[in-house]
Structures are given as C-alpha cells and as structure tokens.
Amino acid sequence: MKVLVTGAAGFIGSHVAHALIDRGIEVVGIDTLNAYYDPVLKKARLERLTVSPKFSFQQADVSDRDQMNGLMADNPDIRIVVHLAAQAGVRYSLVDPYSYVNTNVMGQVVLLEACRKLPSLEHFIYASSSSVYGQNTSLPFKESDRVDAPGSLYAVTKRAGELTATAYAHLHGIPQTGLRFFTVYGPWGRPDMAYYGFAKAICAGEPVTLYEGSGLSRDFTYIDDITSGVLAVMDHPAKAGEARLFNLGGDHPEKVTRLIGLLEETLGRKAQIEFRPRPAADMESTWASLEAVQKLSGWKPETNLETGIGIFSAWFRNFQGF
Template structure:
C-alpha cells in the first residue's frame, strides 16, 4: 500500500506517517511548511522520517490549497489511500488571519476531495476537530450532537469540511472518515498549544497566562493513542451498504470523536507540568478569550464500537514523557 499523508511535517501527520512506515507501507508526504509556527520543527520531523525510513518516505513541499500545484504534484504519483491531516490550525489565529483558514481548510479540502474522487482512492480519511461542538454544554460531546453553532472561524471551517465530505461521499460513493480530534499532545507536539507554551514558560521563569481564571477542562489525548486510532480507522473504511454510519450518514462516510474520554482540569495539567519540570509556576489569570470553549470531553463509544479504539495513556504518564522530549529537543539540562 502507498498512502498519501498531507500535513506530513505536522505533529499528527508526521507521527501517523511514522506508524505507517513502521508497518511496511510506503508514504508520500506533503506539507507547505508555512511559518504559523517555527518551520525548523517541521523540517526536523521530516528529517527524522527520512533518516529512519529512507526511500519508503517521499516528501515534497506542496500547498494543497493551490489547485494547480496539487495537480502537478499528484500527476506522477500513485497512491491507494489518503490521510488528509493538513490544515490551518488554531482557534485564536483565526481571529487574526481568517484568509489562511479559507485557503487551507476550505479550498484545501475541496482540492483534496477532488483528488480523491478522480483517483478513486480506497479511503479518504480527514481531520476534523472537537471545536465543532462550539458552546455545547452537554458533556461528553457525542457525534450525534447538533454542531450548528461554531464559536470560532476555525470551528466553522472544520464543520464545513465535514459537510463537503458528506456531499462527496454521497455523490461519488467515496469511502470517507472524519475524525474530531481532542487536544492532542506529546513528543514533537505543537508550539502554539497550551502544554508547550506552559512548559516553555516554566523553564524560562515566566508567568503562565491562564484564561478563564483556570476554570477550564480539556480531554487531553496522547499522540500514540491518537495514531493507533487513526490507523485503525484507515484500515476500516465505511461500507457503501446504505446503513447509518457514525455521525448519521447513510453514505459511506463516518465521523468519530477521537479523544481520551477523560476531561481533566486545566490546573491539574499545570500541576503535573510543575512536577515534571521541577519548577513552580507563577500564574497570570486572564478572562476567557474569544473563540475558546470552557470544557471538552469526548464520547468515544462510536469509535470504540466500530474500530476497537481504547486510549491507554493518562496525563500522569503522558505529561512527563512530553517534558522529557521537550528538554532533549531544546537541550535543557
């Protein structure tokens, strides 16, 4: 099998590519290597894959939001399945640069769906987000819940991705799976996420900016658990049998929550970071930021039922592993 992975220089994308390569598949990876966060980290992830797997990993710098560039890239390549994880991420950045989200998450999704349609791939798996639940107050979030009230542009684009996916799956009978990721963390993570920001501040002796006065909860999901779930879903494409799928579709299109099914207090995460770094945090409490949600909590019963997904890493285990990697990557004694 040859799998095309978009966002292959990203956190989840590079980790998923690694797992595919480990089990003997060939991976074609693309990423535009933009500067939303330090491109050096993205290049380091790519180099790690090149060093570990040689010619089994083929990487090209491509912006899938550019229809012509994507078409030219794809022309000489053959692939059986697509894992579309590339996107413009981040809730707060969508308040500053909305055009980036339209290009990557809307045009990019259409371009990738068109590629999957014309290549008649076996399975198109794409990234959605827990952000689609917006201000929903009933916890845990279930894939059956209404998600019609996004409170950030990022969330709106991810909901739009699901709707476009449903349309293509219905019209062209394209087997498709959307995954709503819940606060993924771990080694090789993203510098724009709270765990990285807090860890960096602790080692630099700076205050931690904590929103909503710390009254927040997140379903923190460790990267190894996420990757196992992605691979399990990839291997189990929805059947075109007219039966109702997870998320409510009768097309060959399933939508799943993929999380840890544990909603942890933000301040407990801070306490574990203090223990792992050996530093005491100074807190700078701030009100809730526009676009943020107070609590997230994934109901994972659908992905458990259909794919046997069972996350096994608590934050008590995962946070020290992240901190150890962070220290090694930044050469902190």
C-alpha cells in the same frame, strides 16, 4: 500499498507517517512548511521520516490545484489519503481568517477534486476537531450532537470540511471518515498549544497565562493514542458513498490546573500563574464520547495524563535545551 499523508511535517501527520512506515507501507508526504510556527521544528520532524526509503516528500499546498493534480498524476496508485494538513489554532483565526478558509475549506475541496482522478482510492480520512462542538454544554460530546453554534472561525472551517466530505461521498462515492481530535499533546508537539507554551514559560521563569473559570478542563489525548486511533479507523474503512464521523479523545477530562501541576513536577520548576478572562473563542470544557469508534474498531486510549506529560517533558527539555 501507498498512502498519501498531507501535513506530514506536522505534529499528528509526522507521527501517523511513522506508524504507517513501521507497518511497511509506502508513504507520500506533503506539507507547505509554512511559518505559522517555527519551520525548524517541522523540518526536524521531516528529517526523522526521510531516513526511511518508504517515505517520500514533496513541499506542496493542498489548496494549489496544479500541485494536487500533478501529485495524483505522479502517484495514481495511492489507495488511502490521510488528510491532516490544516491551518490550525483557534485564536489565530481571529487574526488571519483568510488563511483558514483557504487551507481548511478550499484545500479540502481541491484535494477531493484531485482524488477523484485516483483509480484505486479506497478511503479518504481527514482531520476535524473537537472545536466543531462550539457552544455545546452537554458532556460528553457525541457525534450525534448538533454542531450549528460554532465558537470560532476555525470551528466553522472544520465543520465545512465535514459537510464537504459528506457531499463528495454522496456525489462521487468517495468513502470518507472524519476524525474529531481532542486536545492532542506529546513529544514533537505544536508550540502554539497551551501545554507547550506553559512548559516554555515555566522553564524560562515567565508568567503562565491561565484563563479564569473553575471548570476549565480539556480531554487531553496523547499523540500515540491519536495515531493508533487513526490506524484503527484505516483498518475499518468506510464503504463507497459513506461519510462517517468519529471522536478521538482521551475519555478523561482533566482540569488545566492539573496539567500545570504535572508540568511543574516533571520540569522541576514552579509556575508563575497570571489569571485572565477566558476568550470568547475558547471552550470551557471538552470531553469526547468514544462509543462510536469503540463499536467500530475496539480502539481506546491507553496513556494517562501523568504518563504522557512525563514523556513530553523529557522530550521538551532535550529539544529546547532546558
């Protein structure tokens, strides 16, 4: 079996690629290696993958029609696509909205059009986000909730990806599954994520910015749980013409203040906290209902925040040299 993983140098993409290789699956990985955050980290993730003969890599942009058409022509035996490439980050969508539309919307359309040329395609799995729940306040978030009040352009582009998938399933029969990820963390993570930024600030003796609000909490999800969730969905594919959506979360919201406390414990340093007003684009709380994915596959997260942050902090100290 051959699987295409887009965003293979990314945080989730690299972990999913490793898990597929461990199953003996041939993986074709693509990534732009853009400079949204330090490409050195992306290249380090890739180096860990390229030691395997089961992995091949191409630097490519999912929004480039010629590159995607050429990729499919060179790999007509791709059976599953795991589309994780995206312009990530809620707040950065206020800075450069065009990159979100180009990568997250145009990129998904271009990739799906190219996938129509694959004779053996069995399943198209793609990354959505908990951000699509936007201004919803009813917890936990369920896939059946209305998602027509986005709180950021990032959320708009992720919801557009879901609607695009539904249309392509209906029009072209491509089996589709979208996964709404909830605050993924762990080793080899993204430096733009809050937990990573907190760790850097704590170790450097710099102020940690914490947004005001006693209810500020997130459904933190450890990377290995996200990876096993992706594979569980892959093992239970959608049918032709079907477009599904599932939450993948930790199923246990934690206050951000507890996250900081665990980082202080595992890094052995105290945080200097500065409180600021919460940006309008940031949600106050998130919590994933997992009923749907558990009914499908039996998947459930296994790693609690204390264990996950301990593993992350050990990796962080080693990788960052603290």
